[in-house]
Amino acid sequence: MRVLLVEGGPTRSGALASIIQRRGHHPTRSRLDGPIAADGTDVVVLDLDQPDPAGFGALRRIRAVSRVPVLVLESPAQLDSVVRWLELGADDYLVKPAMTDELVARIEALARRAATPAGPPEQVVRVADVRVDLRRRTVIVGDETIRLTGKQFDVLATLARRAGSPVSRHTIMVEAWDDGPQPNSRSLDVHLAALRAKLRRPELLRTIHGFGYLFG
Structure with missing residues (x-):
């Protein structure tokens, strides 16, 4: 796997490049303010020490020429920033400092997904012993069979379509309430609490603090 590490600060990617190389992959390093050659790359990691408008510009430049998976590694996390990254085309997002094993696993998962030929959307999502049709x-x-209200299922379906990846609160509210007025934040919390109680699998429905939720 070929990983391009685009650095916005001096503190992380050198060590990360060494870790990726020890896992048998091939990292290259680039600066945020320099040219970004995404061609021939399996995954791009944007490594930012702080929210930086130049990072958004870098992602726009990548998306103008490539659909390569992009993971954003940023500190500190800000909800507005996270939502904007995803809207601009980032595929995943992690808050620094991230656990090394989780970070490498997410990079590898993005590469596997990109290498899988596109097919019809999955109709049944299986996570542990939970099946969402x-x-x-x-x-x-x-x-x-678990009985859910229509809106509870809409919320779960939004998460299930992205099983294994974090989903922002904003995305859940936009997709699950696309047929009516947008809810307030408390309404989403109520539906998530009900889902946890009905599924009885709290470890499968995780809160990503400051961002949203993850099913998987």
Whole structure:
């Protein structure tokens, strides 16, 4: 796997490049304010020590010429910044300092997804013993069918379509309430609490503080 590390600060990517190389991959390093050659790269990591408008510009330049997966590594996390990254085309986001194993695993997952030929959307999402049938709008936990309200299923479906990746609160509210007025933040919290109680698998529905939620 070829990983391009685009550095916005001096503190992280040198060590990260060494770790990626020890895992058998091939990192290269570039500066945020320099040319970014994404061609021939499997994953790009934008490594930022602080929110930096130049980072948004770098992602725009990458997206103008390539659909290579991009992971943003940033500190500190700010909700407005996270939402903007995702809207501009970032594929994943992690808050620094990130656990090394999780960071490398996410990079590898992005590369695997990009290498998988596109096919029809998955209709049944399986996470542990939970099965979410997006077409039939049913949820089975173990051998038991779980009754959800329509809006609870819409929230779960938004997460299930991106199982294994963080989903921002903004994205959930836009997609799950696309047929009506946008809810307030408290309404989303109520639906998530109800989902956790009904699924009885709290470890599968995680809160990503300052950002949103992850199903998986």
